[in-house]
Amino acid sequence: MVIRLMMKEDLPSTALVHKLAFVRQNYSNEWLECNLNAFSRCLIYVAEIEKEIVGYIIWVQKSGFRPEAVLELEQLAVMPSYQGKGIGRKLIIKSLPKVKSQLALKHSFLKHILVTTRADNYAQELYKSTLGAEVETTISNLYSADEVLMIARNISK
Template sequence: MIIRLITQEDLAGAALVHASAFPRQGYSFDWLACNLNAFPRYLVFVASSGAKICGYIVWAQKSGFRPEAVLELEQLAVIPEFQGNGIGRQLITDSLPLVKAQLALKNSALKSVLVSTRADNHAQKLYRSTLGAEVVATISNLYSADEVLMVAKDMS
């Protein structure tokens, strides 16, 4: 599995991943195209196996370009037939050094990572084990259910 920055040519495949992972959301292609067009504020990486896009991750810089960046792991998705094979974990671990390299181009270093996810999402375990993120708050009925905010500090 190769983890790399998304390209324009990857958008259709990534949109299929988005549509399968987030069926209540719409306009998958447009959503990801907006993120790609907002580079370097949004850093989007794909997991590819040959020509097939199997997953993606979206990192968002929060509150401007700062010497110590706070990033949000905004979205992580893997197509159903590839789930359970460690691709989500690989997207996080392999994209983080690439994110840090992008930050360094602006004389910035990673300070903290923010993640929000449904309170019942088993991915909390993944965020805890890969990033050291801990739940710091719960917001009732934010999107489709309760949402937890997780923070990983001291990411340098």
Template sequence: MEIKDLPKASLVHKEAFVRQQYSSEWLECNINAYPRMLSFVAEVDGSIVGYIIWNQKSGFRPEAVIELEQIAVLPSHHGQGIGRSLIEETLPFVKYQLTKQGAMLKHITVTTRADNHAQRLYRNTLGAEVEATIANLYSADEVFMVARDVMI
């Protein structure tokens, strides 16, 4: 994701996360946090329909723990494999960026609402499993998922 993508990516954020505010500012601060944060967009016919943000946790370490910070797809494009593609097509680039830092991927973490059906995506695509549930963290219970030995 680049600064030029903010207007359209912000619309995706606004539709995907209706309780959150300041979509453009949120995405811009993530772009500006490179290389700690790596952001990518998904396009269909030249229009941005989704994005993903990866976040390196706890400093730049030789064995990096990466968080799938946020993934969003326009509701009109749900069920088309865009979320899966965002993960599968961007994770190799994340791993490449780590090697440029002299690091390798150790684990991937994901937090999401306990009732979010995207848990299935994280389990099927990354092999992530629920490690903990945190009661009433944001708007509901959140699960903390960890993917170990990711093969993508």
């Protein structure tokens, strides 16, 4: 499996992953294109197996370009037929050093990572085990259900 920055030509395949992974969301192509166009604030990495995009991760810098960056792991998606095979974990683990390298280009380092997810999402355990993220609060009825805000603090220390 290859983890690499998303390119414009990856848009249709990545949009298909989004559409299948997030069935309540619309306009998959437009959503991802907007994020792709926001590089270097938004860093999107794709997981590719035998030239097929099977997942992606979106990292977003919060509140400006700062010496001590706070990132949000905004979205992580894996093609349903590939879920449960460790691809989401690999996307986090293998993209994070690449994100840190991008930050270093702007003389910045990673301080904290924010993650929001549904309160009933089993991915909370993934965020805890890969990033050390802990639930800080629950936000009632934010999107389709209650959401939790998780924070992984002092990542670079």
